[in-house]
Amino acid sequence: MATTNKMRLHWSPRSPFVRKVMIAAHELGLADQIETTRTRVATNQVHKGLLSDNPLGKIPTLILTDGTILYDSVVICEYLDSIAAKPKLFPPSGPARFKALRRHALGTGYLDMLLTWRNEASRTAPNPGMIEGSELKHAATIKALEAEALSLAQDDFGIGHIAIACALSYLDFRFDALQWRDGNPELSAWHAAAVARPSFMATTVVDD
Ligand SMILES: N[C@@H](CCC(=O)N[C@@H](CS)C(=O)NCC(=O)O)C(=O)O
Structure with a gap:
């Protein structure tokens, strides 16, 4: 090449x-x-x-x-x-690194799950077990994220924050009916601050 x-x-x-x-x-x-x-x-x-x-x-x-x-x-x-020169999105070592990697895995894995759910739901005869499993995983993920929202807000912004905020924005894009903000005030506030960053504003997801 x-x-x-x-x-x-x-x-x-x-x-x-x-x-x-x-x-x-x-x-x-x-x-x-x-x-x-x-x-x-x-x-x-x-x-x-x-x-x-x-x-x-x-x-x-x-x-x-x-x-x-x-x-x-x-x-x-x-x-x-x-x-890249600084700032870095991946902490170099120690507990901060593994917290960021776990959050990156959570946000990315959540997206994988949401895309699989959407594909299954679009089938003529969706598998009920897959739909129910997706609903349970979604509810558990949102609950875990609401519990972690204050810590997300306090920690240095990094790759875990990006992955999780992207997944929440994908809910807005493709799963509006879930109304994920209901009952999750800390997560809603954290997400609103994240998507106000210029990097998020420059990369809005759209159908074309
Ligand atoms: N784990 C992959 C997932 C990427 C992915 O699923 N991308 C979708 C588009 S949003 C895709 O390429 N789908 C085509 C396919 O699955 O064949 C990553 O993190 O990059």
């Missing part, structure tokens, strides 16, 4: 995983080093052109200036953090 002076990101304005990467890039001052390529993917329709860059056919997929290819969003965020 030819060497270019910008990284290239397989991108979509609808993908919350792509959004997480782009928020990280904005926070780290790297957004202008990334050129985006609109890549349409769907679980029921493989994007064949993407398979040579990512055999899993998923976005985000990042192509570095030397042609090296990175996926998934977790790896890409860690890579961006590694090449």
Whole structure:
């Protein structure tokens, strides 16, 4: 692959995983080093052109200036953090690092669960066990996040915050009927502050 002076990101304005990467890039001052390529993917329709860059056919997929290819969003965020000057989004070591990694896993895993739920719910005959399981996991995740909201507000903003706020915004985008803010005042307040950051404002998720 030819060497270019910008990284290239397989991108979509609808993908919350792509959004997480782009928020990280904005926070780290790297957004202008990334050129985006609109890549349409769907679980029921493989994007064949993407398979040579990512055999899993998923976005985000990042192509570095030397042609090296990175996926998934977790790896890409860690890579961006590694090449950025301060501020860093991944604490270097100790309890703060593992708290951030756990939060990153929670936000990203929550998104994985929500996308699976949405796909299942769109089927002609959804599996009742999967729907019920998704509802239970969603309720448990929101409860856990409400309990953690004050700590989120107090800790240095980082990758865990980005992942969790992206997942909550995805609820607004695709699961409006869940009304997740009801009964969760601390989490609602924390999320409102997070999405007011310029990095979130620059990366609003839209259908196109
Ligand atoms: N674990 C992956 C999930 C990425 C993902 O599921 N992306 C969706 C778009 S939002 C996708 O590429 N779907 C196509 C497919 O599943 O085939 C990550 O964190 O990057």
